[in-house]
């Protein structure tokens with residue numbers, strides 16, 4: 221139970237800078253999810269927090285203790301590894317007891333903590349098995365149990381669900397979220413699964429090439445992405461991007477069609493060519509002849525809703541519609557962005573410049 | 581590419597033939613040695629060798645009367661056991677640290693020392709041990725035999741340690757474990773089959789090594805294998821006696837290997853660590 225403060229953190233591997241100066245404040249009891257493309261430095265940041273990697277600059281605080289030089293063993297942090305890293309030669313019980321033994325805890329205390337964690341995670345039947353004799357999901361639970369019994373200052377998770385099948389992942393996701401409410405411990409969770417990020421996080425940290433792009437609640441990051449990268453990274457399928465020209469009478473698209481300016485909070489200042497961003501679910505169907513003409517090329521029914529790939533304004537656009545609509549390839553439909561939902565980005569700086577909401 | 585059943589049957593056969601061949605190459609001299617040790621001397625060199633004969637223990641009796649064979653054997657055990665333990669005590673932590681830090685040049689130096697001919701060490705050692713008046717002591721032999729055992733232990737264990745997923749060590753670090761405790765509580769138990777393999781190999785190589793004992797021992801501390809050289813060329817060669825001696829010398833490594841063969845096999849195939 222502690223806050224984390226990262227100030228101007230620098231991490232190099234050999235001559236390569238992986239994190240070039242990163243600032244982040246994590247509040248006590250907060251559930252932070254780190255997302256970003258592969259190789260952006262999420263694991264590196266987590267390992268730096270754990271003390272498994274030395275840092276090359278900046279300052280790292282856990283609570284009000286500066287931990288730059290504190291070894292991993294003394295940071296009072298628990299970590300759940302992607303491959304779980306259970307001790308193969310110990311039983312589940314011994315795995316969970318290990319950290320407590322290292323700390324010199326009484327055996328009665330150890331037993332009761334293991335008992336409690338095992339009940340919480342539903343792993344009592346396996347306590348005397350070795351990890352080899354457990355399924356992936358069971359191992360995952362044991363890894364969590366090993367972290368929980370420690371009662372640490374901070375929990376770190378490095379993609380702990382990526383080795384589980386889709387169904388189990390959903391279940392464990394919900395369990396971790398509930399657990400975090402119960403344990404009231406600061407959590408830092410790395411994933412590149414958007415659903416995990418959106419569903420579990422108090423705040424999401426979006427990273428690219430070692431640089432934080434945006435920090436915000438799932439809603440903020442989704443509704444008001446700070447830049448083109450965040451806009452395209454969060455959300456699936458990705459946001460559609462269309463080049464537009466701001467003119468006196470509205471937004472002129474590449475095919476010449478005109479969208480009414482009232483749909484978008486117009487950015488202040490003088491702008492010419494911009495990038496219009498609209499999520500697939502933020503299109504409305506409008507009357508023939510209005511908005512944007514779109515020719516349906518491919519229909520993907522997902523059950524709960526349907527993805528329609530259309531050709532509009534000279535490029536491919538993906539639109540999410542209700543399955544009741546029963547769209548057919550070859551049809552022509554007319555689309556308009558839902559009011560207040562579309563965004564404008566500066567194509568040079570990639571920063572969002574429309575007036576809706578602050579980035580974070 | 582999936583292999584057709586007929587192909588795999590052929591491979592099975594080739595495999596069996598090769599194993600039988602290898603077995604014959606290894607086993608024929610061993611069997612010949614053991615059988616001969618129970619033959620009267622004149623029958624040992626008879627040709628063709630007789631497979632059916634009345635076994636006699638005459639060779640063993642003569643051997644024990646002529647030479648203090650038992651005490652040589654005890655010397656051998658002391659030196660071999662001592663140098664194996666010494667090699668393990670130094671070699672296991674060395675291999676762990678080399679694997680952990682990925683700094684392997686000291687291990688390479690150790691291996692080079694092993695590959696150099698033993699005579700290279702003899703002269704300096706002889707001089708050094710004489711200066712401290714240790715010629716003929718067990719310690720001189722144990723320490724010098726560590727040149728044999730230490731590199732074996734390091735090089736057998738290194739891949740075992742390398743094979744442990746690094747995240748397991750990291751989990752232990754995060755769990756509050758000091759490097760020394762990681763070595764003792766995590767790394768060592770996970771390479772137990774490697775320890776068995778390296779101990780046996782070290783034991784066997786140390787047991788069979790005679791050069792240092794020829795020079796650094798005295799009549800009280802001479803090892804079995806060094807002593808057995810005395811049988812050759814002492815007047816007429818006593819073939820039966822020599823075979824009896826060879827059988828006794830070969831016995832401990834064979835028994836040892838038989839006892840631990842389960843670990844040997846699981847150890848030599850590695851992969852035992854992955855959970």
Ligand SMILES: Nc1ncnc2c1ncn2[C@@H]1O[C@H](COP(=O)(O)OP(=O)(O)OP(=O)(O)O)[C@@H](O)[C@H]1O
Nearest residue numbers: 233234238256257258259260261262263264265412
């Ligand atoms: N030990 C190392 N030595 C050198 N470079 C490293 C090392 N570990 C990581 N890197 C590099 O640092 C960068 C960030 O790696 P990191 O593992 O933090 O990425 P990640 O965001 O966790 O990616 P993924 O989603 O694939 O796990 C990568 O370019 C990687 O190649």
Ligand SMILES: [Mg+2]
Nearest residue numbers: 262263264378
């Ligand atoms: Mg990673």
